[in-house]
Amino acid sequence: MGTPVNIIVGSHVWVEDSDVAWIDGEVEKLTGEVVIQATTGKTITAKLSKIYPKNVEAPAGGVDDMRKLSYLHEPGVLQNLKIRYELNEIYTYTGNILIAINPFQRLPHIYDAHMMQQYKGAPFGELNPHVFAVADVAYRAMINEGKSNSILVSGESGAGKTETTKMLMRYLAYLGGRAVTEGRTVEQQVLESNPVLEAFGNAKTVRNNNSSRFGKFVEIQFDKQGRISGAAIRTYLLERSRVCQISDPERNYHCFYLLCAAPQEEIEKYKLGHPKTFHYLNQSKCYELVGISDAHDYLATRRAMDIVGISENEQEAIFRVVAAILHIGNVEFTKGKEVDSSVPKDDKAKFHLKTAAELLMCDLKALEDALCKLVMVRPEEVIKRSLDPESAVTSRDGLAKTVYSRLFDWLVNKINNSIGQDANSKCLIGVLDIYGFESFKTNSFEQFCINFTNEKLQQHFNQHVFKMEQEEYTKEAIDWSYIEFVDNKLKLTWKS
Missing domain, CATH: 1.20.120.720 (Myosin VI head, motor domain, U50 subdomain)
Incomplete structure (x- = not known):
């Protein structure tokens, strides 16, 4: 946790900077305030309470678990993450918590079958930090203790939560064997439901080209042998206001653009045209996503619907409703x-x-x-x-x-019925993909609910990670320095 350190002349420290958040330097003078010669060349004067000691003995490539840091404070944590990110190490542990930094590129080599085989049954922390290790721990705990587990995927909009959730489900499907339901595997249907839900529940926001505008809790059910025997997808807080109102340069839900890029016979059947001809789409001048083909994704969505058991007639009805809304x-x-x-x-x-x-x-x-x-x-x-x-x-x-909201609920219900539930399942692993915190100039009621939910989850995180850890230290009379953390619980009040 770090212990109080005496700052003396010659100490290497971190000090706040308005441009780059934190810069390091060496203490030159200690008077009423501290004079620091920064590595950037400029001289900075700061209060003693505003500077933090720098670990000069830290490995050049950073540490894979933040608990190994001599000083667990904000600049030390951020510097460690920065060093690892520059070495293409996007994952870092803090105990049993995995921190992931979005690389904004595909990294198929770290998610292939060979990598899954490596993490299967490996003790946590033995291999490099990885999302597979978190899923493996949850699965082993469920098998060994006979208890259900949940994995929370949280973070800002654009941090990569939805992609991380897919990786978790892929690995759980890899571990969970091949429990077959009506000719299709349960895990295949769960994974194939993603493109369907993304088409109708995701949209481009300012920060993210594929932002989930709903919350999703996936319950993966297992039998006594540890094989996947059923699954259920619970969704909540769909951002309904987006259907009618969008800001530039955002987009509405993907399905509207996919349908406008459908084959010509579909366009004629639904009497559609370019997205700019529809009021619900032309409030923003963004109609296409760089490197993404809406025409290709339309066909991919139809194929995914086939796999999750949505018939041709039902698909026709779904897109009739989408066109009718336009x-x-x-x-x-x-x-x-x-x-x-x-x-x-x-x-x-x-x-x-x-x-x-x-x-x-x-x-x-x-x-x-x-x-x-x-x-x-x-x-x-x-x-x-x-x-x-x-x-x-x-x-x-x-x-x-x-x-639109009823259509989305119908789709989720249809997917759940198609996948099938295991009424006799005693254990499940839940994966919560919460939507990202965003704060706009004008926030909708849904955005308020989204942010409120994130605040409640953050409090849950604080309770388990910081408060309980500190209580344990106090109980065992261990000498430690109090961890300051932002707790908005006291701030969540307002006048009606």
């Missing part, structure tokens, strides 16, 4: 003949309304009434009230969000 978004309104009433603005609006009704297989007049009128059901009567154009737009967007 058309609904293009229905504009103008004032009607009556006071505070509204009607479709022009022929273009009527075309999109008619197309949406055809795709949803509902009555055209009923759909128009649903958008332009408010229906209040009372015990004694049903009251219909006309909506003004602005309120009709709100009603339109509300319908689009609700339909």
Whole structure:
């Protein structure tokens, strides 16, 4: 944990810097404040409480477990991670916690079958830090102790949580054998569900081209022999507002762009065009992702749907709904003949309304009434009230969000039914892929919920990693220095 160190003239230290966070240097003078000659050449004056000792004996390549550091403070931790990252070592331990830094490139050689074989059954910490080692520990603990385990994958948006979750599931599938369900393996269906869920639940944000806009908890069930016997995917907090409102340079959910890049017969069938022709997509000028083919991903998503047991007719219905939402978004309104009433603005609006009704297989007049009128059901009567154009737009967007959310829930339920649950399973390993913390200029209610959830998980992390560790030290009367950490628990209050 590090012990208090006397800073003297000649000590090597870390000091805060506004440009690069921390820079190292040597103490030149100790008066009321500390004068430091930085390795960058500049002279810095700082308070004694604001500087930290530097470990000059640290290995040139850093350490693979942060507990080996002489001083466990922020600059020491960041420097160690930086050194390892520059050596293409993206994983580092802090005890049984794995820190991963997104390399922003594919590294297939560290995730192949040979690598999985190496980590199978290897004692934790014996080999280089790796996501497979974490999954292996969870699996061995489940087998040996007969208890369920969970793995939490947390971090900022763009940190690589979803990719890490895929690696964890691949390794658990490797360990869990080949329990077959209806000709397809359970693990294959779990893994193949990823592209389906990503197509409908992921989107490009400012930080991340493939950001999960929902939370996902995957329960992988095992039989007595330790083989995968079933699985279930639990999702929550889908960012519904994204369906109707996006900021530049973000994108809406991938599925909209995939469908607009579908084969020509699909485009004609659903009466689609370039994404820029749809209101729900053209609020941002970003229509394509660098190095990604939406046309290719559309076909890949259809193949993944085949594997998870979604029939051709169901796939047709799914994309009919996706197309209908795009058309609904293009229905504009103008004032009607009556006071505070509204009607479709022009022929273009009527075309999109008619197309949406055809795709949803509902009555055209009923759909128009649903958008332009408010229906209040009372015990004694049903009251219909006309909506003004602005309120009709709100009603339109509300319908689009609700339909999309129901579609997403249906997809998850369909995938779960297809994979199959093992009612007799006594143990499971859960993998929680939580969405990343983001703070925008204007935050939606969903973003607030996302950030609140992350704060609660951070408190859980603090409780188990820092507070319990410190309580243990106190109980055993071990001399140690108190670890300062940010705990937002006291700050999570607000006035309504």
